[in-house]
Amino acid sequence: MRLHRSSSGRFAFAAVLLVLPFVIDALLGHGWVRIADFALLYIMLALGLNIVVGYAGLLDLGYIAFFAVGAYTYALLGSPQFGLHWPMWVVLPLGALIACGFGVLLGAPTLKLRGDYLAIVTLGFGEIIRIFLNNLNTPVNITNGPQGISAIDPLQIGSFSFGSSYEWLGFRVDDVHLHYYLFLAFTLLVIFVSRRLEDSRIGRAWVAIREDEVAASAMGINTRNIKLLAFAMGATFGGISGGLFAGFQGFVSPESFSLMESVMVLCMVVLGGMGNVGGVVLGGILLVVLPELFRNAAGPVQQALIGRVVLDPESLRMLMFGMALILVMLWRPAGLWPSTQRRREFAAEDSVLQQEQETVYDARK
């Protein structure tokens, strides 16, 4: 994020990030630290999807499937389900690797499809994974079906478990705080990798493909391999965050990996600003925190205004979420914080704009 270029600014920002969980805890309570943990998880997911959608311009509507693969890998290898308790060091990379394999598996046959078709195929893939997770409990019980897998091992390094509380110098540190720091470390790593990728040869190849695939391949880019790489890279990030999610929750079930979740992550990327790391982080924070705020506020506000809770806060929250999607797209189709390049595209001169617009009508040429 270019906001903090001066070193004193960096230090201040780092300090804020470090004390944040305790500030949140003191001001808002334990539940909100947990929400901050989830926000970090979702930011990781959104950054992974950003590689596929934001950089390479490939619309993926089944991204949550990779998250599911990572989570179930962790759950199966670190729970009483099979009596296996492999260490986090083995399971997390393994989950990432398997997710990456699934990414290639999905990407290889589908990457020659045009945008919307790719979206639908990935959507179908996501649903297939979910349906299998839901049904692989008979005749051989692998995933435990809709009940999901519980009592998953906590994230653990050596004998240090992130799932318990510690007392240091009379200062109590709980599991939600510990997870915050772990997730923060991973998120910063993902941000770092994303930023470096963006400026690399591969990153520029992705953007070239997004802008014009024919021209990109004329420039000597192996479009198929580069697109496949985007898919694999995005899936890997999804797998890692899935493993972290399973260890954090201690419980996974197919319900957590519905299409709605894929849509949610996509919305973080698109609302925040595709292709811009800062925008995606902003989108992730907003879409986790605002619905939570709303959930807590909707009931009491109705109580105060009308005297009773007329509308179910949960569906009211989703209703507002849907409306927000529509309104933001109508007013800022490039997202809240677009990358400079995207912004330039949207403010381009007429000839360039015309060219961009033709995609709407060229479907049948």
Add this chain to the structure above:
Amino acid sequence: MEILLQQIINGLVQGSVYALVALGYTMVYGILGLINFAHGEVVMIGAMIAMTVLQALLTAALTPVLAVLLSLLAAMAVCMALGYSIERIAYRPLRNAPRLAPLITAIGVSIVLQNLAMMIWGREYHAFPLPFNSTSHQLGGAIVNDVQIAIVIIALLIMSTLMWLVHRTRMGRAMRAVSENPAAAALMGVDINRVISVTFMLGSALAAVAGFMVSANYGIVHYYMGFMLGLKAFTAAVLGGIGNLRGAMLGGVLLGLIESLGAGYIGDITGGFLGSNYQDVFAFFVLIAVLILRPSGLLGEKLAERA
């Protein structure tokens, strides 16, 4: 043998419904090149409105036939208004924006409609108050009831009307012109915005009929029923070749058959490892296979390779 016949009948009935919904997708895609993600929810709203109106009319002691007709008309009217407003609010302002933008608003509309329905009608399953006793008939060992026969016949009637509308009327010609080349059509004096509105309204009217049919067939209405139905109908449209009306009908019926035959026989094929609870997977496997092997669909024209 009886099982085969029974599954074919079930497949034809379900396929007719898919075909009606798929027509809505394919018409919009043919003209705008846009996947109308909210179309499944329009089907759901149609079913809900039909259920509510029918209930009210029956309580008012109207004759069953009149009540059914009026509730169907009411559902069609509401859905047409809905389709029109969706296009005006969520798609028209973004007609020149990049592709992803209208897709996101479509998802937004879908979420809004679903939750609106949940607020109005609640989370529970509602029984569809069909005022007829649907008698069952024996047909070579298989069973088919009146509702199922009616569904197939009405679907056929509606589809032929639609074909007549598109191929024989002035509006239909305008629609074909716009889908061929919007700019040239506009130069020839076709009011593009009007054509697009009419397309959305037509598609939504078909969705309302389909919603009525599904709920009459299963006897159940639920706020979440539109999502899966919409996805599968879209698959049917792609299978037949999206943008192609005949393709949508063929794809719908084929998908219905594939699904019911697949669900009926998957247990035998896999030796009991996979059961009929994998029924929903078929649609997606078909979708992926079609897109890989024949991306333009069964009846679609060849598409140019453009990103």
